[in-house]
Amino acid sequence: MTNLNIKAFQIGGKWIGDDVRREVITSIDPADGSVAGIVSRALPSDVDEAVEIASQAFKNKPWRKLRPDQRATTLYTIGSRLLAERESLAKLQMNDSGKPWKECLNMVDMAAGNFRYYAAVCETWQNEVTSPRGDYFSMAMAEPFGVVAAITPWNSPLISESQKIAPALAVGNAVLLKPSEETPQLAIELGRICSESGLPEGLLTVLPGYGEDVGAALVNHPGVRMISFTGGTDTGRIISSSAGRRLIPVGMELGGKSPHIVFEDADLDKAVAGVLSGIFGSAGQSCVAGSRLFVQKSIYQKFIKELVERTAKIRVGLPSDLTTQMGPVISEAHRQKIASYVDIGRAEGGQILTGGRIPDIPALKNGWFYMPTIIDGLNNSARICQEEIFGPVLVALPFENEEDVILQGNDSVFGLAAGIWTSDYSRAWRIARELEAGSVWINTYKQSHIATPFGGFKDSGIAREKGLHGLRLYSQVKSIFWGMHSNPIQLG
Numbered sequence: 001m002t003n004l005n006i007k008a009f010q011i012g013g014k015w016i017g018d019d020v021r022r023e024v025i026t027s028i029d030p031a032d033g034s035v036a037g038i039v040s041r042a043l044p045s046d047v048d049e050a051v052e053i054a055s056q057a058f059k060n061k062p063w064r065k066l067r068p069d070q071r072a073t074t075l076y077t078i079g080s081r082l083l084a085e086r087e088s089l090a091k092l093q094m095n096d097s098g099k100p101w102k103e104c105l106n107m108v109d110m111a112a113g114n115f116r117y118y119a120a121v122c123e124t125w126q127n128e129v130t131s132p133r134g135d136y137f138s139m140a141m142a143e144p145f146g147v148v149a150a151i152t153p154w155n156s157p158l159i160s161e162s163q164k165i166a167p168a169l170a171v172g173n174a175v176l177l178k179p180s181e182e183t184p185q186l187a188i189e190l191g192r193i194c195s196e197s198g199l200p201e202g203l204l205t206v207l208p209g210y211g212e213d214v215g216a217a218l219v220n221h222p223g224v225r226m227i228s229f230t231g232g233t234d235t236g237r238i239i240s241s242s243a244g245r246r247l248i249p250v251g252m253e254l255g256g257k258s259p260h261i262v263f264e265d266a267d268l269d270k271a272v273a274g275v276l277s278g279i280f281g282s283a284g285q286s287c288v289a290g291s292r293l294f295v296q297k298s299i300y301q302k303f304i305k306e307l308v309e310r311t312a313k314i315r316v317g318l319p320s321d322l323t324t325q326m327g328p329v330i331s332e333a334h335r336q337k338i339a340s341y342v343d344i345g346r347a348e349g350g351q352i353l354t355g356g357r358i359p360d361i362p363a364l365k366n367g368w369f370y371m372p373t374i375i376d377g378l379n380n381s382a383r384i385c386q387e388e389i390f391g392p393v394l395v396a397l398p399f400e401n402e403e404d405v406i407l408q409g410n411d412s413v414f415g416l417a418a419g420i421w422t423s424d425y426s427r428a429w430r431i432a433r434e435l436e437a438g439s440v441w442i443n444t445y446k447q448s449h450i451a452t453p454f455g456g457f458k459d460s461g462i463a464r465e466k467g468l469h470g471l472r473l474y475s476q477v478k479s480i481f482w483g484m485h486s487n488p489i490q491l492g
């Protein structure tokens with residue numbers, strides 16, 4: 001257990017939960033079931049006050065009127081301060097989410113990088129001067145929306161949160177952040193660090209509440225002018241419907257069921273390693289997890305045999321153990337959901353080639369671990385091939401040829417990511433262009449960085465985060481025409 005003090009959150013400089021008895025949210029460490037932290041719970045009644053303070057901060061405080069290089073200075077400072085607290089943030093992340101230690105350190109580095117990148121973009125971003133078609137000067141400028149609501153999931157909080165806050169602030173918006181109730185601690189720390197880095201009061205308020213009350217209150221509040229959401233597709237649909245009624249823009253980063261394709265001419269050693277890390281990294285709790293494996297028929301048996309052998313050697317263990325390759329899943333309920341999907345796979349006629357059970361390791365008995373699992377013997381229409389499990393479960397399917405794998409790969413409501421392993425470059429190009437996915441990896445998997453846009457096709461999302469697209473997401477365009485003509489405008 002890290003800290004039994006109740007973490008308060010701030011609205012407009014006032015600490016909520018410090019001096020009043022409030023309900024709390026208890027974060028449980030998935031590795032051993034202990035209490036990882038307790039935070040004061042934000043309530044829907046806090047939303048009105050937070051929106052009012054954010055609106056005032058947006059309108060009256062000079063943030064959006066600062067020169068871009070001045071805003072950038074604060075964002076650079078936030079990045080540096082995150083790194084200065086690298087170890088303690090990584091520890092909090094590990095206890096809140098059960099991610100292995102090295103992954104937690106990496107997440108802090110990435111979050112700092114997100115602030116640095118958007119600081120650099122903020123000060124180098126150029127408005128467009130458009131070609132005049134008369135005696136006037138014309139330009140298109142990026143303007144902030146005002147108050148933006150950012151709602152995040154539990155699987156990579158620091159990354160999702162920094163990926164939204166940094167560009168939204170860079171443009172000049174005020175942000176209300178609602179982290180997941182499963183991992184509420186990091187967002188509170190991020191709020192503190194932003195404030196200590198000189199971000200003017202009211203520009204970032206963290207509301208650690210539940211989705212159905214605080215999340216819904218934010219989404220439906222008339223003062224919120226844009227919503228940036230990362231989470232499940234069903235939740236995304238609910239939020240998008242509300243935003244649609246209110247005619248406000250959304251960014252939606254949703255679920256996936258990504259095809260990972262191995263051709264007979266691939267470097268099989270690299271492909272096995274790519275497939276393993278593509279599904280079992282973060283215990284499969286990754287939106288881009290390559291959870292549907294397609295292997296060409298001619299090498300199917302050989303490839304699967306090697307994959308199963310290497311899967312059985314994956315070191316499942318405590319997140320704090322540096323030799324651990326796969327930690328626990330987020331909660332008991334989530335492990336139960338994963339196990340139910342495996343049961344559905346069995347009932348549909350699938351064969352469990354490895355895993356399909358809770359590990360029998362005494363040191364892990366109090367945590368929510370699940371063995372890395374491979375199932376085959378099903379076809380792509382099976383429920384476990386079509387629904388997102390969000391856990392360490394891989395379904396393996398054979399395919400005949402390019403045409404077949406494009407058809408099967410695209411036979412999904414999702415379109416977040418895909419992977420292709422082949423030594424034939426023109427084939428890789430053809431297939432990459434045909435796959436309905438927001439990111440396609442060729443002879444690699446799960447690479448990402450803040451400068452390259454990220455988002456989904458079909459039910460996997462709307463709009464793009466990261467890169468310059470990530471900045472555009474939080475801005476609306478204003479066109480300005482400036483007359484230079486010497487004579488009055490003629491009527492008619």
Ligand code: NAD
Pocket residue numbers: 151152153154155156178179180181209210211212214215216219230231232233235236238239252253254255256286287288388390416456460461
């Ligand atoms: P979730 O949809 O259950 O919750 C996400 C957030 O939405 C939480 O903060 C939750 O409190 C809030 N929420 C829930 N109901 C709400 C409502 N009615 N109104 C407003 N807010 C509400 O998702 P989760 O279980 O936290 O995360 C897992 C999902 O996130 C997976 O489907 C995964 O694929 C997806 N995900 C997508 C990406 C991406 O970039 N595409 C990244 C990470 C996770």
